[in-house]
Amino acid sequence: MLLVIGFGLHNATEGFGIVALLAAENVRPSWSSLALLGLIGGGPTFVGTLVGQHLVNDALSIAFLGLAAGSILYVIIELLAVARRAAMKVVTTWMLLLGLLLGFATDAVVTAAGV
Structure with a gap:
């Protein structure tokens, strides 16, 4: 759950x-x-x-995770370009940091729950 x-x-x-x-x-x-x-x-x-x-295949898992990582990098690059044009670098930086910390927190909770 x-x-x-x-x-x-x-x-x-x-x-x-x-x-x-x-x-x-x-x-x-x-x-x-x-x-x-x-x-x-x-x-x-x-x-x-x-x-x-x-x-279940390790090579396929790695390929899909690599594809997902590339998609995430693309979105981040686009986000940074939009933030630069809108002159909102500070807000973007803080929200990226907050998102990263929330990701780590979610991982910590899932790991602590033994999932």
Whole structure:
């Protein structure tokens, strides 16, 4: 149960990033476009869960983790570019630090729980 809560908290932060872009628009998105965005955002996780449940392979795990790390680096690079243009380097730096610390805290709780 603790692991599920941890994943929910982790995924909520991804939702904030998607919603922030939608909130910046003057037009309110339709339910169908929100459903499509949810499918785009959550579909790969669902497919990955199905594949991971039936296929255990160290090389494949490393390949997928490398792909995830590259995606995260891409997002960070884009975030830094946006922060530079908006002259919000201090806020971005503090939020990156807070996110990193929350990640470590989540890992500590999951490890302490023995999951």
